[in-house]
Amino acid sequence: MNFEPDLKQYTMCSVLGSCFSDRAVVFLGKHNKSGNLVAMKNFNLDSMSKTDCQLIQDEIYNTRQLMHPNLIPYVTSFLDKSQLYVVFPLMGYGSCRDLLRNHFVEGLPETVIAFVLRDVLLGLEYIHNKGLVHRAIKAGHILIRADGHASLSGLRSMCPIDKRSNLHSLPLQSANNLNWSSPEMLEQNLLGYNEKSDIYSIGMTSCELANGFVPFAETDTTLMLTQKVKGLIPHLLDCTTCYPYEDNAADNGYQSEETIGVNAAPVSSVYTRMFTEEFHNLVELCCQRDPESRPSAPNLLAHTFTKQVKKLNVKVTDLLRPAVPLLKTNVAEISDDLASIGGMSQQLSDLDLLTYAWDFDLNDIDDIVPTL
């Protein structure tokens, strides 16, 4: 389908969220001719530094270069005065981060994670085959289409890698992604890092999807660094790994307020649920300290946890309820209803109330830990 690079061809319906460290707005737009819904990232170039512009440019360039069902497709981008619009197809469920924030505070169901991970790994395998490293895999960069299909976005930190030499420096403006970064990437020494660093991020993202928040959330960044360098492996929180406070007290001297908080909550599924041994194993494999012993993306696709997806006869969309995707049909409904009430500003605020928030980029750490 042809999406024209012209603002007049689109109608802005509502604000979906923000991205790019809250300096860009994501609008829900409607392509006038076809009636298709799109997500439009709006950057005000006047307020961007040279580095910012470089990053935006890199993202567009990288997205255009790649074509895979599990990577966010490029539609078009255009300038309107000093405003840059980058158009993407609408992903009905938004990002996994949004799902966790709005509906699955204590984590997604394991089966959904298996589907999501399989999709993400297919996209990642393609990226690695192209000789690229993603460097920013996290739940906020995994988008779910209305049919439950997951694709990887956030391609601005992507970087080509030479087979002979590793990468060494942290990507530009990576401060928001540090919790997902591999220890060897954070170490910034002469050994450097390679595509196995993405596998570590897959492990961290798996924990994030299962636990509802990323490991080391709300941890001092320097403490996170020392823990990762020492080789601490984060893991899934369930009844086999998480005991109520009393059992833990004898374990070690450092007990956190967080644990007490979690324990005080009367109905926390963390202590009753149990993830499968395969899932535990996959996370453990991915989060190993030594990058060479981590499996590759194709290895992970052959792992029993991701392979089970083929045999499963369930729909991701059913498992995601009560979350509902943003679709052409239900957006039209809302628009009609609102039209009778009248007032564009009213429409916008009402749409927000219906929690159609959509975020490309997760910025505030406060949202990571569920409020119990």
Add this chain to the structure above:
Amino acid sequence: MMMEQREFDEDVMPSAIDDDEDVFKDLLNVPADWSANDCLSTGIFNSFDPNEVVYRVQKKPCKTVGKYVMGDLLGEGSYGKVKEVLDSETLVRCAAKILKKKKLRRIPNGEKNVLNEIQLLKTLRHLNVIELVDVIVNEEKEKMYLLLEYCVGGLQDMLEHSPGSKFPCWQAHNYFSQLINGLEYLHSRGIIHKDIKPGNLLLTLDETLKISDFGTAEALSPFDPEGICASSQGSPAFQPPEIANGADEYSGFKIDIWSSGVTLYNLVTGEYPFEGDNVYRLFEAIGKCNIQIPGFVTEPLRSLLVGMLKKDPKKRFTLRTIQTHPWFVCRHPRTSEKVPFPPLRGDFMHNMTVLPYLFNYHSCETPLDNEEEYITEQLIKDRPNGSTSVPIDDVNDPSKRPWHKPIMCNVKKMASCRLS
């Protein structure tokens, strides 16, 4: 074995003691990476069984300046120390040039040069020019911290550690072309560096060359097409004949070309084109400009060197002629082994030196770990690189899944690092 690791000299000297220096190390409190032989050779002990000796691990107290956590010394210049630091928010490694007002006043043009450097660096942005990340001033201590991009080392250091103090052709070509790229940017901005030499060319972890030290650089007037300069404080061996002969005014662009030529000569031959017992002799030799290029330097490199080291600045190559020169344009096959980065105090990987401080800082927070840590000779030998790091937990052992330690629940809430 690694005797140079004792940084006693700077700490023992009373003049150097101040709260920013490393803590005074008493003799029994030897560094953890010392072996028994080190102690024997210093005469502390006469004879003993190495396994009976117990060392107290050197605690590294964590200090911060602003949001930066201080690490070990990277180098020392006439202006002060350069230490490694870590940005505690972005976890990006940086280098901090620590300048003391007292020290600066004693150096001719000291304060002026520093201000000049800060002003210039703030406006510059290029892959091959060092980036000034931040400036922090501590009025109370009369100190200034220039936070720069982290570099592993300079070309000078590498040359000193390489056989014949030179680079293989392909490696020199890589650095030289990056130098010319950076220089092109500087000259396009009307900036004359005036002190191009291997010591001022630094390399990042991925071997990107960074032109550094803009203390003596000069920004030309934007309305001066000739680029006339009238002062130079650069290193004598890299000065062009016009300066050696005492000219009052000269083209600034051409002196950078000359010093880049001397730099290239130095990178490929390991020698300097002109030598002298003292500055006067040296300037005499430069002034005459009789260059002898060693026989092993073949065309087209030979003609490039000759062109860059022309006595008459007008006949000297311009950046454009260099960039189109056959030696510059052609690809050089990787024929010989690469000259690596020299290790920093025994560490070939150039690991973050801030880490031991952070380990110490974060372990101090838990009362259980607060006790002194003791290690024996055997333990030191067992450690892979002998650093003062806290022993690694068994969590890497795949047979033991650390079920009982869910870190996501257990991580303690940290106050951000203390201010020094």
